[in-house]
Amino acid sequence: MLMMVDGFVHRPGFHCESTAVRDVLEFYGLKISEYMAFGLGCTFGFEYLRKKFPYRPFYINGKICTFPNTLQKFLGINVEKKTADDTDEAWNYVKELINRNIPVPIFVDMYYLDYMKIPKEPWNHFGNHVIVLVGYDEEKGEAYIADSSFEGIQAISLQSLAQARNSKFEPFPPENTWFEINVPKTTRPLSKAAEMAIKETAKNMIHPSRENCGICGIRLLAEDIVNWPEITSSTEELKLALILQYIDLEIAGTGGGNFRKMYSRFIKESAKLISNRKLEIISHEIAKSAELWSETANLIRQASQTAKIKVVNKILTKAKNKLLKIAKNEEKAFLEML
Numbered sequence: 001m002l003m004m005v006d007g008f009v010h011r012p013g014f015h016c017e018s019t020a021v022r023d024v025l026e027f028y029g030l031k032i033s034e035y036m037a038f039g040l041g042c043t044f045g046f047e048y049l050r051k052k053f054p055y056r057p058f059y060i061n062g063k064i065c066t067f068p069n070t071l072q073k074f075l076g077i078n079v080e081k082k083t084a085d086d087t088d089e090a091w092n093y094v095k096e097l098i099n100r101n102i103p104v105p106i107f108v109d110m111y112y113l114d115y116m117k118i119p120k121e122p123w124n125h126f127g128n129h130v131i132v133l134v135g136y137d138e139e140k141g142e143a144y145i146a147d148s149s150f151e152g153i154q155a156i157s158l159q160s161l162a163q164a165r166n167s168k169f170e171p172f173p174p175e176n177t178w179f180e181i182n183v184p185k186t187t188r189p190l191s192k193a194a195e196m197a198i199k200e201t202a203k204n205m206i207h208p209s210r211e212n213c214g215i216c217g218i219r220l221l222a223e224d225i226v227n228w229p230e231i232t233s234s235t236e237e238l239k240l241a242l243i244l245q246y247i248d249l250e251i252a253g254t255g256g257g258n259f260r261k262m263y264s265r266f267i268k269e270s271a272k273l274i275s276n277r278k279l280e281i282i283s284h285e286i287a288k289s290a291e292l293w294s295e296t297a298n299l300i301r302q303a304s305q306t307a308k309i310k311v312v313n314k315i316l317t318k319a320k321n322k323l324l325k326i327a328k329n330e331e332k333a334f335l336e337m338l
Contacts, residue, residue, distance in 0.1 A: 039197055104133040109165075222324045303315040
């Protein structure tokens, strides 16, 4: 028997998490843009890691945390994160929510999402992908989900969905995680929530808890990027790590420019809400930073296309200079936001 959440509307977006949150909030009557959902969560930031993940001896991330995040605190909604060890138990919980006409955001390993047609390579596992479960038909053996950039509702076999939810692959096993979101009749005004979120993000960028994060993390990366060829065991490992890093920066749900394009649009939208001309100017600075991140990502892609280490070193030196410009630009912008 087909069960579908009545009244749920999916609109494609750039980033899986912010698209899912926006769609669910709109279902409950709180209509905000994806950029606003992204910015209010304060997941934006910077982190640089070495020798952390399989196939990625170095890892640059324009986000510092995942959902649930500060959006619930700043906006005044309630989010419960839940998990289950048993696959059947995990399915029964979310199925019951669908039966109650409640859309359910869940973590999945995108490797198992058949409609994505992801190449079946071990480095393509990513378990922090967020989709929204909106229906199922156990007789057909299918579930129905909303997924960021995809138009409409996607069908997936219950078997594939179970694999995607229960994947054990690092670096982010989804652990059968789902989220229950409750939106009260009255939430904090968006202007106030945006002000709070902007200051929180600025604090994280200027005064991070670790030296590999925030502005100092970008400078750390700038100094270390020229050492990348030395920390890989072979040319082939280096080429793979470089192309994966390019994808993570520019393609894989960042909206381009290591999430900076999305964040600049959040700041621009907030400037109108708060009637703050300074924020309008800052949004342009973050947009410039996004362009520099895209240029850096493309240099990393170019470096992945050659086996000549001297050429790689020359390209990564160019990337270093871009990163130093980014650090200077973002430091100025986020200091203005404090």
